[in-house]
Amino acid sequence: MSDEIKFSSMGGIEIPPREELNTDLQIEELPLPEVVYLPVKQHIGRPGKIIVNKGDYVKRGQCIVEEQEGVSARLHASVSGEILDIKEIPDGMGGKSEAIIIKRDQNSEFKRIDFSLKNKKEKSAEEIREIIKNSGIIGMGGAGFPTHIKLSPPADKPIDTIIINGSESEPYIAVDDRTMQEKTAKIFRGLELIKKAVGAENGFIVCEENKKNAIKKLAAESQNWPELNYQIVDSLYPHGAEKMLIEACLNREIPEGELPMEVGVIVNNVQTAVAVAEAVDEQQPVVDRIVSVSGYGIKNPKNLIVPLGTPIKELIDYCGGLVSKKSILIIGGTMTGFRAESTKIPVSKTGFGIIVLSEAEYKEYESRVCIRCAKCVDACPVYITPNRITDFINNDYLEEAEALSLASCIECGSCAYVCPAGRPLLRWLREGKARVRKRNN
């Protein structure tokens, strides 16, 4: 394509990206953990079926949870070893979920960093989709939607464009940035495969304009892929979200309540693209993921590649530990993620970051009275009015909140970020959505 920057006209806010922390750090291997905790359900949809038992010996890459009918995904063992137990553990969002606990066999060593592209194999579209399903690939940018379902749109919804999203807009995180710099070829290969699986004509990788090094790598690598392209977009938050990307790059608007495929587009994260390339070319299911450990509350920020299920404690220890006891631990991004109550929570397929905030960085909510300053309205990228919706939610007028397009909220948190009254708007919006779900069930 070109080095022209495309801008989204939708609302957005400037968040300092904290580039100085993680952007220039190479991805490193974390020493292997002794025990991994693999939550059975790491995706959106129905949980899979556990096909192993306590005491079984499993090998790295062996399927331990099989997908069910409908929207569901597989899970594979991330280390070789014996299954210690299958029980409930904290899920990182304040709830509990079932997990398979594996004790690593000391003799099993394996190599995780292999960024070169090798033995490209030609496969048909069906074969590619089958491999993706068998490899347990889900949206690894955080959404967690099973990729094989995403890549099988109904016949009446032709897809013309595949977008590979490398514009993680969360501050602190450098996972996509580093992947674009270090696994550039694999991303292009993944895009090629996804394009083929869906039968789309166009495909491009999107990168934010402030990731200069990644753009250079993409520009150089794109010479080898005449059919594929890259596109630079502005770096306001949350313009890395798929609705904003589609608007900026293609000027298409998804009708309310529909998916991107309604306008002929499928968006995948760069991690997903890499996973597809590795699954097809190297028969490697999703067993590792790249995590940014960042923030001013951690001694040595790092970008790590870790086996799934590693407790975050091991990552934190490897990064030198917390600066102070009062540091605040967050799983996922600082905008959309959850505060961790315990360091036993494992890394999941969608867990792109562990952020340790110093006390000074952390925003305490005060819930003061709304002064109707409209900052949240101006910040909202989907043009809804967070101040009014949350008023309705807090007073239990769910219908009114829904009429104001509560469902369109992408839970980006921009509204709460800018609110001068310290109102926890995103919490309330999530609360409203949860209540709507409960009522509908």
Add this chain to the structure above:
Amino acid sequence: MNLKLSGPHIGTDDTIEKTMWNVVLALIPAAAAAAVFFGYYALFLIFSTAVFSALLEYPFTKKFPGDGSAFVTGMLLGMSIPADSPFWLPLVGAFFSIIVAKQLFGGLGNNIFNPALAGRAVIRISFASHFSSWPAPFDAVAGATPLAQRAADSSYTYLSENGLSGLWNLFSGNIPGAIGETSALALLIGAAFLYYKGYIDWRIPGAFITAVIITSALLGVNPALSIFSGAVILGAFFMATDMVTSPAAKEGRLFFGAGCGALTVLIRYFSSYSGGVTFAILTMNSLSYLFDHLFEGFHYGQYQIRKINYKIIGAAVIAAVIIVLFSYFSLLIS
């Protein structure tokens, strides 16, 4: 899910206090201009009202000087009276502003009417004699404001008599008028600061001024005079933009500003009060929640509804313009 653990975990360092004290900062140029044009007594009036307002809030908030909102109210009130007012006049207004218009409605965030304007309206009506003659800058002879002159003899000669220097005087504030209203230049400097800091949005002032220009032109009043004489600049950038009492929805803000502007000119033209801006904004304040509801605008993904609605609105606007022009010309002819 435990939502107590949900993010965002970072935020801007913006607070209500910061917002309000920035508005105070933005009013400083106008206060300085007032000191230059009207002497230090004007400055005393502005700040005594501000401090008194903040004190009045103490029983309710147990804080002094509090979040700054009362201070802003007091400053605005002090700026909207004649420079030769007795010192107690704005204090009476402040009492009404803070106690009745603000705290009795539930305090900051819950008041329906702009407190400063509510207070001003009360003293404007109760002590009308103090508002009949406005001291001119530099201790010149007290006189009617250019607006009131227009009302007195409809030949409306201020600009044609004074030419370009008249326009400059209007703009810089060298004309009779309320303490803080006269210097458009100083007010605009403050407004530019607020805009740069993101505390005001272009929609309300933009629509306000545009509506003033259009309505004035339709009524045959010189738009420049309408804008720079009287409280339009102060009203458009500092009063109508008051966060609590203006709509939050984007399109609502446009309609709100336009309503304020049109009403200002209409009130000035058809009534004997010089307080067009005050009553226009207070009237629109009462509609602000309604406008939030009616003109929320369209959400992402509603483009089909949006297209249809824009067609209807466009057709309505064109029809309205044709009707107005038609009646205007038929009046001219008759």
